[in-house]
Amino acid sequence: MKVKINGTMEEYRTVxxxxxxxxxxxxxxxxxxxxxxxxxxHRKTAKSIKDMIVRGAPAIGATGAFGITQAAIEFxxxxxxxxxxxxxxxxxxxxxxxxxxxDLFYAIDKMSEEIDKxxxxxxxxSLLQEASLNYANESTERCRLIGVNGEKLIRxxxxxxxxxxxxxxGCVDYGTAxxxxxxxxxxxxxxxxxxDETRPRCQGSRLTAWELIQxxxxxSIIVDNAAGYLMRKGEIDLVIVGADRITSxxxxxxxxxxxxxAVLAKENNIxxxxxxxxxxxxxxxxxxDETEIEERSEDEVLYMWGIDSDNRLNNVxxxxxxxxxxxxxxxxxxxxxxxxxxxxxxxxxPQEIPTKH
Amino acid sequence: MKVKINGTMEEYRTVxxxxxxxxxxxxxxxxxxxxxxxxxxHRKTAKSIKDMIVRGAPAIGATGAFGITQAAIEFxxxxxxxxxxxxxxxxxxxxxxxxxxxDLFYAIDKMSEEIDKxxxxxxxxSLLQEASLNYANESTERCRLIGVNGEKLIRxxxxxxxxxxxxxxGCVDYGTAxxxxxxxxxxxxxxxxxxDETRPRCQGSRLTAWELIQxxxxxSIIVDNAAGYLMRKGEIDLVIVGADRITSxxxxxxxxxxxxxAVLAKENNIxxxxxxxxxxxxxxxxxxDETEIEERSEDEVLYMWGIDSDNRLNNVxxxxxxxxxxxxxxxxxxxxxxxxxxxxxxxxxPQEIPTKH
Numbered sequence: 001m002k003v004k005i006n007g008t009m010e011e012y013r014t015v016x017x018x019x020x021x022x023x024x025x026x027x028x029x030x031x032x033x034x035x036x037x038x039x040x041x042h043r044k045t046a047k048s049i050k051d052m053i054v055r056g057a058p059a060i061g062a063t064g065a066f067g068i069t070q071a072a073i074e075f076x077x078x079x080x081x082x083x084x085x086x087x088x089x090x091x092x093x094x095x096x097x098x099x100x101x102x103d104l105f106y107a108i109d110k111m112s113e114e115i116d117k118x119x120x121x122x123x124x125x126s127l128l129q130e131a132s133l134n135y136a137n138e139s140t141e142r143c144r145l146i147g148v149n150g151e152k153l154i155r156x157x158x159x160x161x162x163x164x165x166x167x168x169x170g171c172v173d174y175g176t177a178x179x180x181x182x183x184x185x186x187x188x189x190x191x192x193x194x195x196d197e198t199r200p201r202c203q204g205s206r207l208t209a210w211e212l213i214q215x216x217x218x219x220s221i222i223v224d225n226a227a228g229y230l231m232r233k234g235e236i237d238l239v240i241v242g243a244d245r246i247t248s249x250x251x252x253x254x255x256x257x258x259x260x261x262a263v264l265a266k267e268n269n270i271x272x273x274x275x276x277x278x279x280x281x282x283x284x285x286x287x288x289d290e291t292e293i294e295e296r297s298e299d300e301v302l303y304m305w306g307i308d309s310d311n312r313l314n315n316v317x318x319x320x321x322x323x324x325x326x327x328x329x330x331x332x333x334x335x336x337x338x339x340x341x342x343x344x345x346x347x348x349x350p351q352e353i354p355t356k357h
Numbered sequence: 358m359k360v361k362i363n364g365t366m367e368e369y370r371t372v373x374x375x376x377x378x379x380x381x382x383x384x385x386x387x388x389x390x391x392x393x394x395x396x397x398x399h400r401k402t403a404k405s406i407k408d409m410i411v412r413g414a415p416a417i418g419a420t421g422a423f424g425i426t427q428a429a430i431e432f433x434x435x436x437x438x439x440x441x442x443x444x445x446x447x448x449x450x451x452x453x454x455x456x457x458x459x460d461l462f463y464a465i466d467k468m469s470e471e472i473d474k475x476x477x478x479x480x481x482x483s484l485l486q487e488a489s490l491n492y493a494n495e496s497t498e499r500c501r502l503i504g505v506n507g508e509k510l511i512r513x514x515x516x517x518x519x520x521x522x523x524x525x526x527g528c529v530d531y532g533t534a535x536x537x538x539x540x541x542x543x544x545x546x547x548x549x550x551x552x553d554e555t556r557p558r559c560q561g562s563r564l565t566a567w568e569l570i571q572x573x574x575x576x577s578i579i580v581d582n583a584a585g586y587l588m589r590k591g592e593i594d595l596v597i598v599g600a601d602r603i604t605s606x607x608x609x610x611x612x613x614x615x616x617x618x619a620v621l622a623k624e625n626n627i628x629x630x631x632x633x634x635x636x637x638x639x640x641x642x643x644x645x646d647e648t649e650i651e652e653r654s655e656d657e658v659l660y661m662w663g664i665d666s667d668n669r670l671n672n673v674x675x676x677x678x679x680x681x682x683x684x685x686x687x688x689x690x691x692x693x694x695x696x697x698x699x700x701x702x703x704x705x706x707p708q709e710i711p712t713k714h
């Protein structure tokens with residue numbers, strides 16, 4: 001993705017690995033400052049997923065793949081069964097970091113297959129290095145193809161609502177929901193984006209807006225409460241969001257608030273598109289309601305991150321000190337509210353999603 | 358309303374007038390600190406409405422009534438036609454402070470009728486003093502009756518969603534949406550309240566939560582995005598909100614996001630109640646879509662007020678400095694999404710609202 005740094009444009013990926021260190025764009029620091037975070041062991045990598053230094057299903061998937069490779073490199077010793085035990089623990093540590101993102105499990109299971117191919121630690125490391133790099137490259141290519149496919153759904157000057165950040169920052173590059181918008185913009189279609197701020201963590205106003213600025217795409221931030229109003233006024237032509245998990249029946253698990261926007265879009269006859277790679281499909285779950293929904297710390301609701309006059313991020317309380325909060329991080333959008341699912345292989349009705357990876 | 362101050366309980370109204378000074382609870386300072394703001398002239402009073410030191414339709418109405426009285430007291434001279442011109446200007450200044458709240462227009466027009474009764478400035482002042490005090494007292498009584506009527510819709514341990522602040526702080530006392538909850542709690546029904554934080558100004562997490570603490574009513578703050586999730590999970594039994602304006606056909610104009618919650622409630626078969634005094638009814642408008650919707654400063658979206666470690670309110674930016682925002686302050690909820698309208702005179706279907714004041 002393009003990043004404007006001191007007036008020049010540089011190319012970055014959200015996450016990458018060099019030797020045994022995993023580097024990632026430090027997302028809680030955005031939009032105040034652009035900073036790279038380096039993790040030198042898989043436990044720190046799991047914590048960086050948990051703390052959302054890296055977030056977004058495809059980005060977490062790639063980080064998980066690199067994390068497995070990192071865990072293999074970390075192993076000291078030459079006993080292969082000890083190595084396997086170490087790797088099982090590492091898989092658990094990394095999978096536990098975010099229970100909802102299916103991409104994370106998918107990527108880790110893919111890496112497991114590499115380990116199964118050999119009984120040599122050295123070869124396992126080498127296979128994992130190659131496989132995790134391929135995973136990141138293929139993930140990027142899948143997002144690019146999602147963009148190419150989804151771009152066809154965007155007309156000249158389409159006014160598009162998006163929720164949360166399903167952009168390059170949520171992937172290795174390109175994004176899922178933002179990929180079609182990015183490509184439509186490159187093709188001169190001049191899309192306009194309404195960016196839901198996406199409380200509590202404001203991935204919309206902090207990250208999606210930041211990405212759109214890098215790409216010079218016109219946008220307005222709105223509070224999550226305003227999306228329905230704009231839909232009813234006829235100011236939104238289509239909605240595109242990402243997905244953390246899509247179950248066999250086409251239900252979509254995504255950032256809290258997605259369900260609200262989908263119901264409102266249907267009520268106002270506005271197409272509601274979900275853009276996601278096939279790695280997001282969870283064929284083991286029949287419906288979205290089988291998925292465990294992560295409830296995060298109430299402090300995300302009771303406090304707000306903000307940028308002070310010195311361009312530093314500060315945490316300020318926005319509720320009475322006696323108040324409690326509930327903080328479900330995701331919700332389930334039943335398939336009936338979804339117009340189409342845009343994947344790297346094509347565009348599907350939610351009831352007819354492709355049946356294998 | 359009860360206010361806990363240093364361990365003791367004191368009784369307050371949101372707005373009151375003593376001699377020529379209008380006093381109001383300084384709402385932007387809440388919940389960090391409880392402070393009274395005094396305005397000694399009607400222009401300052403209009404500004405206090407515009408700046409939302411006082412907010413909520415019934416509270417703005419009473420403030421408008423007091424503001425007219427204040428403008429009359431301010432007048433220097435003895436020419437009655439000059440007085441009338443001065444009063445016309447004052448009416449305009451006060452009405453212009455918030456274009457959407459119908460109560461404000463209603464209260465000011467009520468005060469006008471008093472001026473029409475006399476051709477003596479002294480008598481006009483005296484009539485206005487009595488009428489504005491009566492207006493505030495009657496407004497309080499209307500809210501109490503809304504509470505008594507609405508309480509019947511609440512069962513033991515009902516889990517109630519409310520949006521924005523339609524509590525005592527939005528009225529002279531009692532509140533509209535919160536009045537039934539307050540009375541249900543007094544009657545031992547133990548209601549539980551989910552408080553929508555209500556971005557952008559967070560009247561829910563700042564004001565409604567603060568009021569519920571004063572009354573010892575159990576509650577959880579949620580981000581606006583989470584209401585639909587909780588409805589779908591069956592964790593919300595009913596919704597009660599206030600109204601800034603109700604048009605002849607039963608459409609409700611209220612805080613941005615109300616429309617979203619109403620659509621979601623209907624989709625999930627949850628009753629959606631609007632609690633408002635009859636002064637909120639705008640018989641001059643056939644439908645809600647005729648109402649001008651105020652768009653407020655984009656800074657309300659791009660910045661967030663928070664309480665720092667010294668218990669001071671600070672403004673922090675939560676979006677990239679290059680980003681713009683849209684900030685509609687209200688929306689229109691069509692009558693078809695509303696189960697009942699709770700007034701001081703009884704409970705009505707939105708299609709059958711009472712036809713005169």
